[in-house]
Amino acid sequence: MNSTEHHSCLVCNSRFKSIFSDVGSIDLQDLDTAKICQTFKKGQTIFEEGTYPHGLYCINSGKIKVTQTGVDGKEHIVHLSKDGDVMGYRAVLSGDKYSCSAIALETSSICFIPTKVFISMVEKDPKLAFKIINLFSNELKTAERNITNIAQKTVKERLAQGILLLKESYGLEADNLTLNIVMTREDIANIVGTARETVIRLLFEMDREGTIGLEGKKIKILDQNKLLRLANIFD
Secondary structure: OEEEOOOHHHHOOHHHOOOOOOHHHHHHHHHHHHEEEEEEOOEEEEEEEOOOOOOEEEEEEOEEEEEOOOOOOOOEEEEOOOOEEEEHHHHHHHHOOOEEEEEEEEEEEEEEEEEEHHHHHHHHOOOOOOOOHHHHHHHHHHHHHHHHHHHHHHHHHHHHHHHHHHHHHHOOOOOOEEEOOOOOHHHHHHHOOOHHHHHHHHHHHHHHHHOOOEEOOEEEEHHHHHHHHOOOOOO
């Protein structure tokens, strides 16, 4: 982790994608004064599961995986974060330890917001409080869906859904085919909830079928309708 150039909240494009999009100018100036801007290189940990929080983190730019350690000691990716997302707010609001770790998937610029500043803003800003409630609601919905998927879907269906999740989270490159994120096969396995070897085998299988294309670690979506059917997603 390194300190980085201060990114002013007043002109930050990522802020308009975040829970702070409607914060008033006075509170925004207080936030801008109190926050600390940091740069994390690929693979660096932003915060660690089991430690107590001193604040929350807002992503100015970059891609982050949020992970949790299972009972088997294996890493599971529970969320993928991007520009404008906030991380660590549940631990801050509950006063509990972080239940997950956050690790940079690429060089990322992160703004750290101290607990006291954030709590003060939430206490006096109903719109901000409501947006946080929406975050909690969406996280619960995602968790419930993941439980159902693990119980009812095959590994290949979950892999197809995982590829679509990567597209939804990070978009496509200029060719409108290639996922705009390069992840290790181990990371993809940790999204799907299976072994790395199984992911490698199924990716080659989907490549032979013409559903996706593989170029090194890069993945192209060649037939999205086929991928949707394979993921058992019809809505």
